[in-house]
Amino acid sequence: MESRIRLNKILLLVMFSLLSLLVLLPFYAIALASFKPGKELIRFGLNLQLDFSIMSLDNYVFLFSGQHDYFTWFANSMLLTILQVALTLITSAAVAYGFTAYDFKGKTPLFICVLMIMMVPFEILLLPLYRLIFNLGMMNTYSAIILPGIASASTIFFFRQYLLGVPREMIAAGRVDGASEYGIFLRLILPVMKPAFAAMGILNAMGSWNNLLWPFMVLSNSNKFTLPIGLKTLLTPYGNNYDLLVVGSFFSIIPIFILFVMFQRYFIDGMTAGAVKG
Amino acid sequence: MIQRFLYSQKAAPYVFVLPFVLVFLVFWLYPLASSVEMSFQKVMLGQSAQWVGFDNYAKLIDDSMFLKAVMNSVIYTVLTLIILIPFPMLFAVLINAKFMWGRELFKSVFFFPALTSVVVAGTIFRLMFGEMEGSLINSFLAMFGVEPVKFLKGHATGFVALLSLAAWRWMGVNILYFLAGLKNIPDDYYEAASIDGASTFQKLRFITIPLLKPTTIYVLTISIYAGMAMFVESLMLWNGNNSPQNIGLTIIGYLYRQGIEKNNLGFAATVGLVLLLVTMIINLTQLALSGLFRKES
Numbered sequence: 001m002e003s004r005i006r007l008n009k010i011l012l013l014v015m016f017s018l019l020s021l022l023v024l025l026p027f028y029a030i031a032l033a034s035f036k037p038g039k040e041l042i043r044f045g046l047n048l049q050l051d052f053s054i055m056s057l058d059n060y061v062f063l064f065s066g067q068h069d070y071f072t073w074f075a076n077s078m079l080l081t082i083l084q085v086a087l088t089l090i091t092s093a094a095v096a097y098g099f100t101a102y103d104f105k106g107k108t109p110l111f112i113c114v115l116m117i118m119m120v121p122f123e124i125l126l127l128p129l130y131r132l133i134f135n136l137g138m139m140n141t142y143s144a145i146i147l148p149g150i151a152s153a154s155t156i157f158f159f160r161q162y163l164l165g166v167p168r169e170m171i172a173a174g175r176v177d178g179a180s181e182y183g184i185f186l187r188l189i190l191p192v193m194k195p196a197f198a199a200m201g202i203l204n205a206m207g208s209w210n211n212l213l214w215p216f217m218v219l220s221n222s223n224k225f226t227l228p229i230g231l232k233t234l235l236t237p238y239g240n241n242y243d244l245l246v247v248g249s250f251f252s253i254i255p256i257f258i259l260f261v262m263f264q265r266y267f268i269d270g271m272t273a274g275a276v277k278g
Numbered sequence: 279m280i281q282r283f284l285y286s287q288k289a290a291p292y293v294f295v296l297p298f299v300l301v302f303l304v305f306w307l308y309p310l311a312s313s314v315e316m317s318f319q320k321v322m323l324g325q326s327a328q329w330v331g332f333d334n335y336a337k338l339i340d341d342s343m344f345l346k347a348v349m350n351s352v353i354y355t356v357l358t359l360i361i362l363i364p365f366p367m368l369f370a371v372l373i374n375a376k377f378m379w380g381r382e383l384f385k386s387v388f389f390f391p392a393l394t395s396v397v398v399a400g401t402i403f404r405l406m407f408g409e410m411e412g413s414l415i416n417s418f419l420a421m422f423g424v425e426p427v428k429f430l431k432g433h434a435t436g437f438v439a440l441l442s443l444a445a446w447r448w449m450g451v452n453i454l455y456f457l458a459g460l461k462n463i464p465d466d467y468y469e470a471a472s473i474d475g476a477s478t479f480q481k482l483r484f485i486t487i488p489l490l491k492p493t494t495i496y497v498l499t500i501s502i503y504a505g506m507a508m509f510v511e512s513l514m515l516w517n518g519n520n521s522p523q524n525i526g527l528t529i530i531g532y533l534y535r536q537g538i539e540k541n542n543l544g545f546a547a548t549v550g551l552v553l554l555l556v557t558m559i560i561n562l563t564q565l566a567l568s569g570l571f572r573k574e575s
Binding site: 005008009012013015016019020023024025026027029030033041043044045046047048049091094095097098099101102104107110113114117119120121122123124125126127128129130131132134147148149150151156180181182185206209210211212213217227228231232235237245249252253256257260264267268271272 | 285287288291292293294295297298299300301304305306308309310312313316321323324369372373375378379380384385387388389392394395398399401402404405408410412413416417446449455457458503506507510517533537538543546550551553554557558561
């Protein structure tokens with residue numbers, strides 16, 4: 001029995017180690033390519049050849065000191081992600097609080113609307129939304145990217161689940177102490193929502209940092225591009241930008257990666273939030 | 279006076295939910311309604327629309343390109359389900375095994391790909407599945423004497439690339455979903471089964487899989503959504519919305535082509551409504567499956 005468990009243990013370890021290698025392979029390939037000239041990539045393809053004679057830090061030097069818009073895009077993405085996450089979290093938290101702390105007329109139908117939004121893929125609304133933004137004269141603005149998602153249905157849903165676990169006595173106690181309805185939300189409720197904010201903050205940040213389609217449709221000026229859009233424009237049939245494309249792609253993973261290493265638990269909480277109750 | 283009203287317990291909930299109501303009306307209900315309206319119109323951006331009755335619908339039924347897009351989306355969805363449900367479930371069960379080493383490490387590693395954007399992941403996979411003999415996958419195949427494959431030029435091989443990308447990005451996330459589901463199964467069940475002399479396989483078959491049903495339905499639903507609405511993966515892999523013989527064309531890809539590239543918004547809205555109909559049917563099926571109707575009535 002002992003030895004059988006030991007054998008199983010080793011078999012599992014071998015199997016999962018091999019799988020991990022497979023999962024890490026694309027990262028390794030792009031990391032390796034970031035040290036090779038783009039010309040090599042065009043001529044020989046993305047490969048695992050560890051050829052030190054052609055490898056150098058040239059791409060990184062170009063990334064940090066060359067003539068290109070990469071860090072404009074990087075800063076734009078950073079700004080947009082921070083704005084989007086901050087506004088979405090605070091708005092969605094307020095809405096979720098309204099849904100959990102009060103009984104009011106129209107509550108159930110309104111909450112069904114939240115569920116409905118979650119059930120329709122956003123892509124279906126791409127065109128009418130595009131037309132609306134065009135007609136409102138909001139093309140090429142960050143508002144057009146932030147506003148449609150500011151009261152995010154899935155975030156509201158998650159916050160509501162979380163707030164259902166907060167005792168209503170807390171609110172009553174706040175009222176006894178003479179706090180206003182909004183004071184209770186701001187001073188009593190927001191602080192206890194920290195873990196929920198962390199989980200949704202990370203989930204939203206990841207979505208925002210990586211989002212391509214809607215920003216791509218709305219933004220047209222290169223100086224407003226986000227990182228995914230910018231990187232996409234580097235992928236030309238001529239391959240003349242591959243130096244920047246490869247090193248830039250690799251470098252763009254790093255911020256999210258650092259966040260992940262620091263706040264792994266919240267990533268997992270956020271990602272699996274829907275599955276536990278769903 | 280107004281301020282006192284706004285601060286009353288009666289008005290406060292409405293103030294709190296107001297942002298949602300506004301966003302819902304302006305950025306959800308209005309676009310959805312205008313989508314329905316547009317499907318009966320000929321619409322160009324910045325010009326006034328013309329009513330055309332059911333023309334768009336009639337055109338759509340006869341449109342072989344639309345059929346191709348639907349087929350591609352359906353095939354992609356079905357294949358992702360076949361890959362991205364049983365395997366993550368199995369891996370989750372194995373990772374969850376009591377005697378597993380390095381559980382947390384493997385969980386993190388499998389999750390890494392989900393951190394990448396479709397743009398970056400798509401770029402990497404486009405290059406990995408390049409047609410040169412030195413490209414990663416081809417150089418691997420060459421070890422078995424296989425001639426270089428032009429992956430992105432053939433239907434089946436293009437799908438291999440597309441599915442590899444999906445499997446790579448989502449395997450770890452789905453494992454996490456199933457691990458979360460496994461946590462909800464009480465240990466007592468397994469202990470009781472062990473006392474009754476159940477084999478590992480029997481435990482899997484009669485305890486784990488049935489009790490994971492809510493998780494499985496959830497993963498199934500989100501996978502169908504993601505599959506049917508897939509577009510950016512194809513856009514990145516083929517570096518644009520035009521793949522050879524449209525092998526990578528999806529429903530949303532077609533919607534994008536008609537609406538944005540050809541400025542034919544009315545027809546594109548009709549395409550979107552078909553997808554809406556499909557997702558509604560899936561939703562209702564899911565609700566029925568998870569027994570929500572029974573509980574509420």
